[in-house]
Amino acid sequence: MVEVESRTRREDGVTLVAAVVRNGTDVRRRVRLENALDGPTLPPRRHGVPADGWDGDAVTVTLEPGEREGVGFASHTAPESPAIRVVEDVRVTPEGVGNGVDSDPTPDDAAALVRRLGDPAPPRDAVPAANAPSAERDRDGPEPDVPPPVAEWFATVESRVRTVEACAGAETLAEATAVVDDAGGLGAVERAVEEAADDAATLRAVERRAAALADRAEGSAEATDLAPLRTLS
Template sequence: MVSFDCATTRRDGVTLVTARLWEIDEPTRVRVRNRLDGPVWPPRRQGMPEAGWTDSGFEAVVGPGSHALGYATPAPPADPAAELRDATPAPDAVPVDDRTETAADVVRELGDPSPPADAVPVDGAINEPSEPQSPASTPSPESSVRLPDAVDSWLAEMTRRVDRAEALAAAETLREATTAVGDAGGLAEVRALANAAERDERRLRAVAARAETLADRRAAAGVPVETLARLA
């Protein structure tokens, strides 16, 4: 028989709930429900809720042994804070910690390696990537304007990253996730892509803001050629 207990800690207006499951002899589907009057804030990894968590608690197959489950909620503590609603043996099921079935599962498995050293603006300059890149595929009103090669190559690299990130985010099945990860170059590349997301966004916005400011200044800075010619 599965044993269960839980405890709470209140900090800075947030209740931390820790539940413990033990005496589990085989893979078992458990359902733990929050009893507090507030939403469940589940544990997260790489920005994604840990597998098995829902708005009302935790439901998944766990392996033999003991397991600790923790979540937070803005609700004040009460006794009991959570309860074990169900524990059903599932000997043929794969425990939640051992499976990778969805795109979210893939994202949860991402580590935190250093991003690759490739084309990024550094100290106001834009470096060319180490490998030739295809032109940006997203059409725009400015597509007829020829950009400097270094700028065009960097934007093409950013477009490639965004395309891959969108494909990974759109994957909803194991097959789609597998294909998207393969197209991205494997989990190592997916990790690097996820790790660089915030950095890429900041730099793209910084480049866009700087370019717009310079464009406005350039448009306003009309050169009085005739006047200068007379003065000269």
């Protein structure tokens, strides 16, 4: 059987429920937890939809032996005890005996993680071909160094993008797990995904402003004749 510990907190008229479910057995188990409060459930959301595992007022998690997982939700109703209850706790065997669940990792497991994180890939037509000619590179030669603060910001954004790209490219559960571990946990990956969208918007805004300013700088430099100024001085 599994063990569930929960606590509630009332904040701004909303009851926040946080629980930890632990599989203390030596077999894999599938557990379904349900909101026990007398009110509608407000589940956590990812990209505008209920987080992976949530269905109505309940969430389903699968735990390896000894594994624990945190779940949480909110409700407008007053806190009660217990705030969450176990409505299903079944053993998951390799053959799926009695529950029709296969415990062997499949590509679908990794796909579920990717669906939870979202697809960070930009539209194909927004990515220039690797061998596309660049008039700016041909004209200006090697790209000049950017100021250190800008370079540091680029490096931070690139690190987040690499994390999200690695998750999107994971094709097996083992690969997805390795990516999450390298990032420092699922929370770090989720933050990277959420921030990547903001990064993209900021980068495009910087690109537009930089291009406009570059055109002004280049045009004004070419149009300015210093000879009269030297004569007057």
